[in-house]
Amino acid sequence: MSDSTAQVVPSYLRELNERRVLEILREQGPAHAAHIARLASLSRPTSAQVLRALVDVGLVEEQIPMSGDPGRAKSMFYAVSTLGAVLSVDIGARFIRASVGDVNGTQLATASHALTETTLASVIKTMHSVVDEVLAESKYTSKDILSFVVGSPGVVDREAGQIAIAGTISELEGVKLTELLEKEFGFKPVIENDVNLVAIAEQNFGAGKNVDTFAVLSVGSGIGAGLIINGQIHRGHRGAAGEIFYIPLTGADDIRHNTSDPSSGNIETFAASVAKNYPDSKLVSPYKTIEIFQAARDKDSLALAVVANVAMRIALYISTITSVIDVESVVLSGGIGRQSDVLLEEIRAVTANIVPYAPNIEVTQLGDNAVLLGASALGTKIAQNTVFARRSNAYSAARETADIAL
Amino acid sequence: MSDSTAQVVPSYLRELNERRVLEILREQGPAHAAHIARLASLSRPTSAQVLRALVDVGLVEEQIPMSGDPGRAKSMFYAVSTLGAVLSVDIGARFIRASVGDVNGTQLATASHALTETTLASVIKTMHSVVDEVLAESKYTSKDILSFVVGSPGVVDREAGQIAIAGTISELEGVKLTELLEKEFGFKPVIENDVNLVAIAEQNFGAGKNVDTFAVLSVGSGIGAGLIINGQIHRGHRGAAGEIFYIPLTGADDIRHNTSDPSSGNIETFAASVAKNYPDSKLVSPYKTIEIFQAARDKDSLALAVVANVAMRIALYISTITSVIDVESVVLSGGIGRQSDVLLEEIRAVTANIVPYAPNIEVTQLGDNAVLLGASALGTKIAQNTVFARRSNAYSAARETADIAL
């Protein structure tokens, strides 16, 4: 409930109000002190004092004169910051992407390099080249980096700083990634599961903006979910929340889930297995997921059958997730999840047939950079906390780690 | 993150510290002011002041002299209260139970009356008789009731104050229960799903005491789960979290789940369907769940087969829940869930085979009154908030409703 160790002393009030004002400024956009006072339920003197403090630490900028509204000349305050940069990296199975943003979440540079082989050495090497590129383009240097967030597939063991169950890049498993990356890049990374970062991205910039409890269902070369529960990313006891691959939808003995898992390999297998029933199909073996979806748009019979099956499989996972935690909405993401046009209606129909309270089912609008966007959002939070902690006392330090939870 | 409307002013600090001290007193037991000061990271003067305030509102009692420990004679402070009573009712399919407790969670009177027919009229009538009995026994009167918590099967729509999807007592569905009970009993009830109350009970008194994230899996005449996520009961967007009956473990088309659901009717059906394979069994049709479990303890072949199947089915649900939210532990409850001795090993084994991170699987120790215990715990929180709100300002009122969420 309440933090157990932190001291509750007067200066904690100030910190609360500073955080609150900053959040308002970030969400509502620039405003002058009196306006902030009203939004934050503070008196004007306090609002002005808080803003001054935020300007002092560099989290807020002041633009001195202004005219327009009635009243005395007002300073406008912006939640912009030139304090430093937020570096984000997305370790994907085929590409490694990176971006540099400012503390306010604005992306300054983005790049994507192909990952030629899925070895650890190659991952590190590619990371260096992408990071170098975005840093150069952003005009920031390593010294300006306030936070460094790395999105990776697999289950992240936050305590040990390593990947416990690697997904697509098996060589990551068991590697002390935090240590390794700190040695390689010179600053300590925060490792986060990639789908969790997508969920954070959706919460901040996408379909989850005004939704308290939702799930991101990512379907691609694998399947996974990211959960936002009551506005907080939910990682679970060992960081394995959303590892829905393991749901025994085909009984206790089938640990491979080939007939329920909608990720790409299984789709191709399924297509091959039913192909003989659709002799008029123009698709030929070997079946490729992307081609199947393309053919479905052209009403190819085999493709339509496969796509319907994929939709049904996705609906199974959505139904399961919502039966457990009752989400308001589910956002589809990933290479297959994003093939909305041919899937969405069927997914909705099947889901509505299974559960009494079907969630809203939508498709992500965030594109390829969702992981990076989420990493930036998380990095911004971390950077903010660093700034607060830097000049602050026991409580904010204690709260900092708790807050990174968001 | 931070409450949006509440004002952050100095007196909020005091309230935080009062809540904190009260919680410590409740958890750690009686203590003198200096000890509390250390536990709460407060100075001795502040600790004494806070305690005095709590004594003033009646949430804490002071016992003046003491000898034994070194130092000056100390006042001991107890988190006991004679402020008023907490009334709890458990609407079950076969019994309606009620209890009266004090604000500190101590049960003063408990009773259980059989529900002869599952009509709404009968439910109300039986509730009246049980409530009258416990009130009389507790020596409290209606006027002393600070909170009134009612546990009911089904999905509770908290906004409308009604049961949206009634489980075993179908006549409850769609009834404006809050309104109705307020008219019948004279004070406003808080309706809560019964399994959620069991989860709250486990959190406060049972296997969930030091566990942040866990699930209660209740298996009896139906199946349902209650979730504690990060120390908070999770109800879901429409209050339907934990309605795991709907998980499509047998495919999208089977909406009856007879072959995966381990609740009692299905067990009996399953027993009948495999009986012919176990000619040496002493069990005879019609098969009753309780008899089957009893026979399993005597190593009856059919009973063992059935029990193994039930264990497997339960493991499916546990695996599903933990795949989605990654719980630290699962507490089995309900008429069947509590038949631990013959199930637990098998459930653990099957679960470990399905998911990489199996949770601890335990059996409830709370007995028949778990729902009432949870209702009391919730009622205590509500009553406390009422007391805080009564003499307090905007923020605590605003926070009160938020806190009832716990």
Place this chain on the structure above:
DNA sequence: GGGATTTATTGTAAAGTATCCTAACGCAAG
């Protein structure tokens, strides 16, 4: 229509209140 006046609203200063802490002191038990 143009200039003066009113109105609205901002920012800041001063005073008051609430909270917490530290320091110091008295007191009692071992």
Place this chain on the structure above:
DNA sequence: CTTGCGTTAGGATACTTTACAATAAATCCC
């Protein structure tokens, strides 16, 4: 005599209310 509790006093921090000066728009008036 030492230890540790409770209390009082003084000082620091933070928030509010009240009051006032500054200024731009709106209004009024001739």
